[in-house]
Structures are given as C-alpha cells and as structure tokens.
Amino acid sequence: MPQNEENQRFEEELGAVLRSAGDGFAVDDRRELVAGGLQRGRRRLVRRRLAVTGGVLALAAVGIGGAYGGSLLGPAGQATTTSVAAPPQQRQSSGTATSGKEPRPEAQILVKDIAAVLKANTPAGQWQFDDLNGTGQHATGVYDDGDGKAGVSIGFYRAGDTAESGTGQVTCPDKAFIPFDSCTTEHLPGGDRLMVIRGYEYADKREETKNWRAVLLTKEGILIDASEYNAAAEKGAPISRENPPFSPAQLKTLVTAEAWRPLIAQLPASPKKLRPDEVRMPAVPSAAAVQSTLRSLLPQGLTVKSHGGGDGHGYVVVDDGKGASMVGIDVQPKSGKIADLFTGDDVVTLPDGTKVKSRQQPGEKGGAGVVWWNVDTLSPQGFRVIVSAFNSGAQYQAATRAEPALTMEQLKAIALSPKWKKLPLK
Incomplete structure (x- = not known):
C-alpha cells in the first residue's frame, strides 16, 4: 500500500477508534479530544499499541492514560467499547473532529x-x-x-x-x-x-x-x-x-x-462549550436494554456467569459446561462514514444491502491460546452491530476452551437480529 494511502487509512481507523472510545471519556469537549487525539495518537502509537489494553484500543490512552481497555475491538481498527469507566454525564458530537479547532496547549x-x-x-x-x-x-x-x-x-x-x-x-x-x-x-x-x-x-x-x-x-x-x-x-x-x-x-x-x-491553577481554562445545536451525539440504546437483548438472543444451553457494559454496548461471560466464553456487543444506530471498513473478500452483502464482515483470528490481549471471533454488520442506513466472542472469560486470561461457546453463525444471527433496531434510544 502506498505510504500516503496507508497514512490516510490509519487516520480514518484511528478516528473511528477514538470516536467510539470517546464514550469512555467524560470530558466537556469531544471535538478537542478527537482532534487532539489524532495528533497525540500518532505520537504514542508505537509505545502504546501493546500497552495494558492491548491492540488498537491502546490508542484510547490519548486521554489521560487512565484505566481503560474494555473494548471488544473488531479487526482493522473497528471498535466496540465496553468502557471500564462510568458513562459520561452528557453525550457530545464526535462528528466535529475536523472543525479546525486547534488542540488546547499544555500548561507550562x-x-x-x-x-x-x-x-x-x-x-x-x-x-x-x-x-x-x-x-x-x-x-x-x-x-x-x-x-x-x-x-x-x-x-x-x-x-x-x-x-x-x-x-x-x-x-x-x-x-x-x-x-x-x-x-x-x-x-x-x-x-x-x-x-x-x-x-x-x-x-x-x-x-x-x-x-x-x-x-x-x-x-x-x-x-x-x-x-x-x-x-x-x-x-x-x-x-x-x-x-x-x-x-x-x-x-x-x-x-x-x-x-x-x-x-x-495554571492549567488552560476549559474550552468554550458546544452550543445546543452542536451537541449531536448519535443516540444509542441504554445499557440495560443492550444487555437484556443480548441475553435474550443467546442460544439455549448457556449459563450467564457475569455481564456488564454501558449505553450502546455490553458483554456477557457464558459457560455451556465446557469453559467460560466472553461475548460482546456494540450497537451503533448511526455509525458515520465507515463504509471503507467493509471491503475485502471477507465481506458479504445480503439481499437488503446489509454488509457482513466475519473474522476469526488470534486474540490481541495476551491470553494464551485465546481466539477472537467477530461479526460486524452495517445496514445501508448506517445501523451497525458488532458481535465478538472469545474462548476465554477475559481476553487477557488463558483460553478455557478450544473455541468460543458460540459459532460464527450464531454470532451472525445475534448481530442481524431485528431486535436491535427496535430498542429505544437515549
């Protein structure tokens, strides 16, 4: 891939990660976080790529280097954040990352x-x-x-x-x-x-x-x-x-x-708050709605050992008697301009125009023998649902079984369920 195309692809994927990971940051001005994050992200990519969080989500550390890392990232920079942070008190637009606003300078x-x-x-x-x-x-x-x-x-x-x-x-x-x-x-x-x-x-x-x-x-x-x-x-x-x-x-x-x-006291003052017409963060289903819907779509014979998540995303750890397996979901009713992520031989287009991207690959957070199965779907209207499963109860822990508790077809069925589009948004 030519260098300029590689750089462009990196910025697009980094932007997608930051926009999704932004839900785990409670800051007043998301525009600055994303715009500044692109600059800082390039600088910190090398040393943070294999940090605590592992994989691409290490880029979420462009905030304050806090205890992040609950993402079930899809391949090629796709992100589904299961934030370890509390839900932010307000949701702001991440679509203004290219507003031209310069990142706030550091205090001297x-x-x-x-x-x-x-x-x-x-x-x-x-x-x-x-x-x-x-x-x-x-x-x-x-x-x-x-x-x-x-x-x-x-x-x-x-x-x-x-x-x-x-x-x-x-x-x-x-x-x-x-x-x-x-x-x-x-x-x-x-x-x-x-x-x-x-x-x-x-x-x-x-x-x-x-x-x-x-x-x-x-x-x-x-x-x-x-x-x-x-x-x-x-x-x-x-x-x-x-x-x-x-x-x-x-x-x-x-x-x-x-x-x-x-x-x-020498820190720069907070940036000017967004006007009401600028606060346009796409609404997502509540944490409770996502988790209950995910549990309702699980195949028979699975015991839910634990669960968690936040608005728009969630996870369960299930066991069918053969070992723990984590399953995560991210629901993005308005995913933005990410069609370029749905290219390649692993993408299938359904009769209604929905694109389905399926991947099976090794885990990226260090757990011995962990495999990561991922189904990413995008409707023509931009409604995105991503489901991931692992053969371990936590990505950083060693595998508890040979494969995840759910098959790829079962993951696909969950991702394509019409229930997601029926959930009320907040």
Whole structure:
C-alpha cells in the first residue's frame, strides 16, 4: 500500500477508534479530544499499541492514560467499547473532529516545581527526573528508597468544568477487562473524588511490572493522576522490587497534597462549550436494554456467569459446561462514514444491502491460546452491530476452551437480529 494511502487509512481507523472510545471519556469537549487525539495518537502509537489494553484500543490512552481497555475491538481498527469507566454525564458530537479547532496547549508548569511537590509528599529517597529544566503539565522520574528503583509519574488534566465531567476516571474498572489486586473509590470532604488502584502494566501479566495509581478528581474538574511501578520504567525495565514503593495511603497523601493547587491553577481554562445545536451525539440504546437483548438472543444451553457494559454496548461471560466464553456487543444506530471498513473478500452483502464482515483470528490481549471471533454488520442506513466472542472469560486470561461457546453463525444471527433496531434510544 502506498505510504500516503496507508497514512490516510490509519487516520480514518484511528478516528473511528477514538470516536467510539470517546464514550469512555467524560470530558466537556469531544471535538478537542478527537482532534487532539489524532495528533497525540500518532505520537504514542508505537509505545502504546501493546500497552495494558492491548491492540488498537491502546490508542484510547490519548486521554489521560487512565484505566481503560474494555473494548471488544473488531479487526482493522473497528471498535466496540465496553468502557471500564462510568458513562459520561452528557453525550457530545464526535462528528466535529475536523472543525479546525486547534488542540488546547499544555500548561507550562516548571517540572522542577512538580518535582519539589513530589519530593515533599513522598517518603525520603533519591530522585532522578527526566527533564528537570523543562515545562509542561506532567513529570516522570525514578525514585529509590534503597529497596530498588521505581518509575513514578504524575500529570494534571482538566476533565471539564465540574467534577461530574470526569467521574469515569475515578471509577474502578471492570475486572473482565482490567485485572487488579485492589481498587477503592472515595468521596472526600469538600467534594473531591479519589480512586486508588493496585494493578499491572500488562493485562496478561506477561511481565511482572505492577502499576499502582491514584487519581484525584477535584470538585473543579481537575484530574491529578499519579502512577508508580516496581521497575525503573513503565516498560522495558527489569523488575527491581516486589512492589511499587508507595502504599495506597501514601498515594492518597500525594495526590491530595494542597501544594498541587497553585500548579493546577495554571492549567488552560476549559474550552468554550458546544452550543445546543452542536451537541449531536448519535443516540444509542441504554445499557440495560443492550444487555437484556443480548441475553435474550443467546442460544439455549448457556449459563450467564457475569455481564456488564454501558449505553450502546455490553458483554456477557457464558459457560455451556465446557469453559467460560466472553461475548460482546456494540450497537451503533448511526455509525458515520465507515463504509471503507467493509471491503475485502471477507465481506458479504445480503439481499437488503446489509454488509457482513466475519473474522476469526488470534486474540490481541495476551491470553494464551485465546481466539477472537467477530461479526460486524452495517445496514445501508448506517445501523451497525458488532458481535465478538472469545474462548476465554477475559481476553487477557488463558483460553478455557478450544473455541468460543458460540459459532460464527450464531454470532451472525445475534448481530442481524431485528431486535436491535427496535430498542429505544437515549
């Protein structure tokens, strides 16, 4: 493929992923997230493609690097998000990504000032910082208390005008998608919210790198996000200690320190809110409607072990007595301009014009022996339904069976069910 065509295809697929993944971000201006995400996504593609989330959904990390990764992505950049974040409080148009609006510039906070607050609010130890003389709104360094070096990072981001804008960033993830040892959330006096999670850098734990994080959402809508590792770097460094150095209580002390307040006050103001006529996010079925409909369409003989999801998408973990199998669904009543994704020898056009794309391929999130079966459908009116199934109860876990509990024909029957078009939208 010529380089210019490859670049164009990448931007189209990245845009599709970001638009779909945007439902997991609670920010006031989706236009900026998508437009800025395209620029940042190219820059971070290499180092994030095989991150915690695995596969293409790693690009969802263009937001704040939070605990994302619940997507059942289809092949070739197709995305169906089963977000681990809480549903956003409002839905905004993602169709304005090419509005020409420039991404908001970063605050020019002195890294040495960030470093000073880090040192003052963590136990005594030796610090080395990547760029002590630089500016920005984040800092990374290496901390050593004598028990082994540990990578530490902290950043500040504006989720929106109110704390409600970023609730998804302080909501514990779904263990069906992100493994963790513990996760707590807390409403603090004064209106701030806190999440502390002890998890892993890689969902499949192919390396023993632990990632412990604390995220504070202030009542003004500012996110203070700190991460620490039991290695000197997020990736590519050997394990240097059993656990990251700071306990959950110490992480809480760090992100809630009053000394951050003068620094986060330097963050750029929220962009101008969209006018009512610009808020045109396509409506989708409710989470409850999607999950109940999915369960009603399952073949006989399956026991639902767990389920979850959000508006427009959901999943179930089923077992027919032969092992757990995850099945996910994404319903997009107005999918936008994605017809170019429905090309190739694996696409069949039905008599009514509906295109059906079926794929069977290895899993992409590291679970040993996991296979991924996917049926993606698009009607002439742009109504899209994607169904995926795995031979494991979670994509990052080893296969529990040779094949998914549902056949490709059963997945196709679910995706093409007329029930989806009858669901009320919100």
